[in-house]
Amino acid sequence: MEKPELKIFLAAPRGFCAGVDRAIQIVEMALEKWGAPVYVRHEIVHNKFVVDGLKDKGAIFVEELDECPDDRPVIFSAHGVPKSVPNAAEARNLVFVDATCPLVSKVHIEAERHNKNGLQIVMIGHRGHPETIGTMGQLPDGEVLLVENELDVQNLEVRDTQNLAYVTQTTLSIDDTFSVVQALQEKFPAIQGPHKEDICYATTNRQLAVKKIANKIDALLVVGAPNSSNSKRLVEVGKRAGCKYSQLVQRASEIDFRALEGIENLGITAGASAPEVLINEVIDVFKEQHHVDVEIVETAVENVNFKVPRVLREPT
Numbered sequence: 001m002e003k004p005e006l007k008i009f010l011a012a013p014r015g016f017c018a019g020v021d022r023a024i025q026i027v028e029m030a031l032e033k034w035g036a037p038v039y040v041r042h043e044i045v046h047n048k049f050v051v052d053g054l055k056d057k058g059a060i061f062v063e064e065l066d067e068c069p070d071d072r073p074v075i076f077s078a079h080g081v082p083k084s085v086p087n088a089a090e091a092r093n094l095v096f097v098d099a100t101c102p103l104v105s106k107v108h109i110e111a112e113r114h115n116k117n118g119l120q121i122v123m124i125g126h127r128g129h130p131e132t133i134g135t136m137g138q139l140p141d142g143e144v145l146l147v148e149n150e151l152d153v154q155n156l157e158v159r160d161t162q163n164l165a166y167v168t169q170t171t172l173s174i175d176d177t178f179s180v181v182q183a184l185q186e187k188f189p190a191i192q193g194p195h196k197e198d199i200c201y202a203t204t205n206r207q208l209a210v211k212k213i214a215n216k217i218d219a220l221l222v223v224g225a226p227n228s229s230n231s232k233r234l235v236e237v238g239k240r241a242g243c244k245y246s247q248l249v250q251r252a253s254e255i256d257f258r259a260l261e262g263i264e265n266l267g268i269t270a271g272a273s274a275p276e277v278l279i280n281e282v283i284d285v286f287k288e289q290h291h292v293d294v295e296i297v298e299t300a301v302e303n304v305n306f307k308v309p310r311v312l313r314e315p316t
Contacts, residue, residue, distance in 0.1 A: 003289060003290050003291045004289075004290050004291070005264065005290065005291050005293070006263070006264065006265075006266060006286055006290035006291065006292050006293070007264060007265045007266070007292075007293050007295065008266050008267075008268055008283060008286065008292055008293070008294045008295070009213040009216050009217055009265065009266070009267045009268070009295055009297050010267075010268050010269075010279075010283075010294055010295065010296045010297065011206070011209035011210055011212070011213055011267065011268065011269035011297055011299075012209060012296050012297065012298040012299070012300075013202070013205045013206060013209060013298075013299075013300055013301075013302050014206060014209065014268075014269045014270045014274075014279065015223075015270040015271075015272070015274050015275060015276050015279060016272065016273070016274070016275060016276070017200070017201075017202030017272040017273075017302070017304075018202070018302070018304040018305055018306050019078055019101030019102065019103060019104070019200070019202070019272070019306060020045045020078060020101075020272055020273045021306075022078075022099070022101070022102075022306040022307075022308060023044050023045055023077070023078035023099040023101070024044065024045065024050060024054070025308055026044075026075060026097055026099040026308050026309065026312060027040060027044055027054050027057075027059050027075055027099070028054075028057065029308060029312040030073055030075055030097055030312060031057055031058050031059065033312060034072075034073050034095070035058075036057070036058025036059075037058050037059065037060045037072060038058065038059050038060070038072065038073050038074075038075060039059075039060050039061075039062055039067075039068040039069075039072055039073065039074040039075070040054070040059050040060065040061050040062070040074070040075045040077065041062055041063070041064070041065055041068070041074060041075070041076050041077060041081065041085065042061070042062075042063060042076075042077040042079065042081075042130055043061060043077060043227075044059075044061075044075065044077050044078060044099060045077070045078050045273040046079075046224075046225045046227050046228035046229075046231075046271075046273050047224070047225050047228065047250075047271075047273040047274055047275070048225060048250060049250070049251070049274075049275065049277075049278055050273065050275060065085055065088050065089060065092075065094075068094065070092055070093070070094065072095075073094075073095040073096065073097065074089065074094055074095070074096045074097075075096070075097045075098075075099050076096065076097070076098045076099055076100060077099060077100075077130065078099050078100060078101045078104070079100070079101075079104065079129075079130035079131040079134060080100040080101070080104040080105065080108065080130070080131055080134030080135060081098075081100070081130075081133075081134045081137070082133060082134055082136070082137020082138065083137055083138055084137060085137075086098065097309055097311060097312065098309065100134070101170070101200070101306075102306050103170050103200040103201075104131055104134070104135070104170055106198075107135055107167050107168070107170065107194075107198050108134070108135060108138045110167055110194055110195075110198075111123075111135060111138050111139060111144065111167050112138055112139065114165040114167075114192070115139050115143055118163055119163045119164060119165045119192065120142075120143060120144075120145065120158055120159050120160065120163060120164055120165075121139070121143060121144045121145070121164075121165050121166065121167060122144075122145050122146075122147055122156065122158070122164060122165070122166040122167075122184060122191070123135055123136060123144050123145065123146050123147070123166070123167050123168070123169070124147055124148075124166060124167070124168040124169065124172065124177055124180050124181070124184075125146060125148070125168065125169035125172070126148060126169060126172075126229060127146060127148060129169065129229055131169050131170065131171065131229075132146065132169055135167065135169070145158065147180060147184075148180075149176075149180060150179060150180055150183040153180060153183040153184055153187055154183070154187070156187070158188070161188050161190065162190045163190075164188050164190065164191040164192065165191060165192040165193070166181065166184055166191055166192070166193055166194075167194060167198055168181075168194075168198040168199060169198075169199075169229065170198055170199055170200040170203060171199070171200070171203050171228075171229040171230035171233065171272075172199055172203070172229070172233065173207065173233040173236060173237060174199060174203075174204060174207055175237070175240065176233075176236075177199060181193070201302070201304065202230075202272045202302065202304075203230045203233070203272065205299065205300045205302065206230065206234055206269060206270075206271070206272065207233065207234065207237045208299050208300070209269060209297065209298075209299045209300070210234055210237045210238050210241065210267070210269055211237060211241045212297055212299050213267045213269075213297050214237075214238055214241030214242050214243045214267070215241070215242055216265055216267070216297075217243055217265045217266060217267035218243075218244065218245070218263040218264060218265050218266065219243065219244070219245040219246070219247070219259070219260055219263050219266055219267070220235070220238040220243045220245070220246040220247070220266075220267040220268075220269070221247055221249055221255065221266065221267070221268050221269075221282060222234045222235050222238070222246065222247070222248045222249070222269055222270065222271065223249060223250070223268070223269070223270035223271070223274045223278050223279050223282055224248055224249075224250070224270055224271030224273065224274045225250055225271070225273065225274075226248065226250070228271045228272075228273055228274075230271050230272050230273075231248055231270075231271025231272075231273070231274065232248060234248075234269055234271060235247070235248050238267070243267065245259055245260070247259070249282070250278075251278060251281065251282075252278075252281045252282045252284070252285040255282070255285065266286070268282060268283065
């Protein structure tokens with residue numbers, strides 16, 4: 001039987017961002033410098049394929065610092081950690097490297113600046129997400145209040161309505177955040193916002209690329225992990241932009257082909273922690289079943305690069 005035709009619209013930018021590249025490089029350089037094992041507190045980035053690859057090289061992933069021995073280096077994930085974590089590492093004289101994405105660190109610094117100016121902070125983010133925990137943990141309890149949606153804003157009680165500022169998780173949906181910010185500004189007209197948007201360039205670019213292809217496609221596949229906030233947001237953005245079917249998959253083996261029967265135009269993108277090899281794997285599986293024509297739809301060119309910490313660039 002002749003293979004059916006399939007047009008794939010490949011969103012660009014997609015996949016790895018500069019913060020993820022840097023975090024993976026930090027683990028690899030730490031293994032080169034100190035040898036295996038190197039401990040990593042929490043998944044360095046939210047992608048099983050990446051984590052498993054680093055495990056094979058000698059990284060050991062743990063959830064808490066007390067699982068790390070005193071005589072081995074430990075790395076903090078790209079999502080950031082509460083201040084209590086590096087403080088505890090210093091108290092134990094551990095060698096540690098902070099792989100927090102510089103754009104997340106920017107939000108941490110912003111929150112501290114507002115706090116020094118006497119402002120209570122409202123954080124727009126997802127409860128329980130490592131980045132939210134890390135940002136809220138930069139300041140004492142009660143100094144950062146979490147809201148996830150507009151209803152949370154309506155129920156929010158603050159210390160002083162005239163001394164407030166807000167920050168956001170870097171991986172949120174632009175549209176969702178806009179509506180929550182509007183609700184905050186309506187309820188607290190004096191609230192101060194960030195000097196520059198907290199949602200990171202990579203999150204924004206990937207969402208805009210999905211919007212660009214949404215009206216061209218019958219279905220959208222987002223390559224990413226189920227615990228990746230920015231990947232899940234891409235699925236939602238696709239649906240809201242008019243794509244009838246939008247699915248998150250970690251690997252090609254997770255694709256629901258029955259849901260894609262008869263489609264002629266497929267969109268593919270990937271969250272910021274998904275490597276290109278997994279995107280190619282998805283495209284290849286469709287090439288087995290279809291005559292595939294791939295069109296790259298590029299909405300931005302990314303040339304951001306973050307340096308690794310100095311301790312890894314210095315000789316042992």
